[in-house]
Amino acid sequence: MMSNKLFKIITISVLAIAGFGTGLIQTVNGQEIGDKLPDLKIKGPFIMGNEKSTVADLYQKGGLIINFWATWCSPCLKEQKRLDSLTQIYPDLSVLSVTYEDISGVKAHFARAGLPKSKSMIITTNDTIFHNAFKHRAIPHNIWIDKAGIIKASTGGDEINEKNIKEFLKGNTSKLHIKKDRLDFSFTKTYHVPDSMILFRSYITGYNEEITSGVNFGPDENGEFKRLFAWNRPIIQFFWLAFTKQKNSRMNWKLIELDSSDSIRFIQTYFNRPLFERSKYTNGDDLVTRERKWDYDNLYCYELILPKNIPASKSSEYMLPDLEKFFNIKASTRKKKMMTNVVSLDKSKLSKLPVAKGEKPFIDKFYDSLIVKSTSIDDILDCLMERFTDDTPYVNKTGYNGLLSFEIKSEKGKLTLEEVWAKLNGFGIKKVEKKHLYEILVLKDLSHPNKI
Known part of the structure; x- marks a missing residue:
């Protein structure tokens, strides 16, 4: 018998940005989540916000979210509106919204959409400093920094909501779902995952x-x-x-x-x-x-x-x-008349059948014995075909659908098929060689057909 384990694989669709290096987001510029944020310089071009601000100025107010976005990213634009509203409700929260895109395209976007109204948001373009420090693969992407300057979490856009912001400002980020980006992933290469993930x-x-x-x-x-x-x-x-x-x-x-x-x-x-x-x-x-x-x-x-x-x-x-x-093989089956072992049951010996008494199903042949527990006649015959060298197939004509339990131990050393059938005959189960229709496997090699 074979025992199997259930394996799982999870596939996630994301908006991807290529070209920001390799590694996992848990490492931030050589630091782990939980480490102190380095003193990164906020450089322009600025779209809005105080150009003299430092990251320390921002997180010391109460907390900072570094928000990575792009004008082509629809979820990012919705998230930016939420951040605009939330920073007006919670002015102690600062948001530094950075994009790698050029200022001209970003200005054109805000000319159409309008600028955020919050005074706690800074938006910059042409960014490389924060993108290099916080490498990621997919946006929206957010880095949460508490008022002590500690990197607390990296998340996607779903975590940007009022409940999480309130908890963040209280110093609680334990329920935030951490976003993990596999930066060395390439859809052009074979997808390798641990076996434990495979469904x-x-x-x-x-x-x-x-x-x-x-x-x-x-x-x-x-x-x-x-x-x-x-x-x-x-x-x-x-x-x-x-x-x-x-x-x-x-x-x-x-x-x-x-x-x-x-x-x-x-x-x-x-x-x-x-x-x-x-x-x-x-x-x-x-x-x-x-x-x-x-x-x-x-x-x-x-x-x-x-x-x-x-x-x-x-x-x-x-x-x-x-x-x-x-x-390139076509598989099919067909009935073929051939010599078989037709198996029958002597109804006068029904009382001698070793009827199972609820044992756990088991059947196996050992060197000197055959052990059968709660097994059908069909499965017993399959076992005999598998474990002995007689290739003459069995045809079950017993009409018996119950389960049997018994054990056969050889008196000569190695158990033989003859000894097995001697025992089965005692139960009233007999076999006779006779021609009978039997299903066979037909394999047609389409790459190497026979020449007619």
Whole structure:
């Protein structure tokens, strides 16, 4: 059984400004929030305000908000109007509103919109000093400085409201939402985030010789899953997991129909040595080198992470679209008449069935035993197909929908399939080899079609 954790990813849309360096906003000119503001000079050109003011003059009145804005930023303009009103209500609050834009464009903007009325606001243009000191990526952007000159917070525009201003002037900024800008983010580059942030992911990579090979799959006790991971596995493995609804990882070639003129890329070298020796990998190198070349060309890693548990019966719905597109393979199923093990139940032995008594569902085969708890006959047969080497598929004709619990321990050492069936026969569960229609997986290689 597989246990999964829920991962989360959060996507945020912002108004972005490029070109103001790298780093995170928690660091301000080498200082952390909570440090003393350096003595930065307020330089023009000034649009409004006392040109002789210093930052100390401003924050010592009661508190200072350094407001970064631009004329093209609609949320900034709304915020500036709020700041104009709030500084008239709370005159101890000072606002230094700075923009990187040229004075001519800013003057044209205020000629249309009108200047703020507050006497506690200073507006400057062509700014580099404060933009360099308080690097950010998105606007509106605000730095909150208390009356002692301590950097208390960096926020967006949503925090500019009367309730927060009142608390700020009382010395309380604990409820302000701190704005964090990832300055090295670039939409032209691959987006890397910690795995713990990922909500949904479906990806395929090439062979990685630095890790092992394996599969982490399978439904939980409720028949659901939200993560599947197969690493350094052949292409056909991924389609097989989808086809079997993650009940089996051991590929049964009797149940796979492959239509490709380049079948070597699907079949691992040790499964069909003659095919490998007739392939393009016969180039005079030693066997190990040629097998390694095959691995690099034909093994892949595939991971699927879902936002919530879904029934494993829907595996193909989530897996096949990406697999088909990437590998250019069309997957389908069809019924084929073939030799099967038809399983029936002797109704006269119903009393001998080891009916489950509410145990937690579990099934697994060990070296010398098979342990079954609260498991259906279908799942028992799937386990036998997975854990033993008999590739003849089972057809369940028992008509029994209940759950069984039992344990089989070998008296000879390693548990054999014959010992398992001897025990099942005692329960009245029998199998007979018989031809029967059975669903198989059909893979059509669109990149390497067979020549007719």
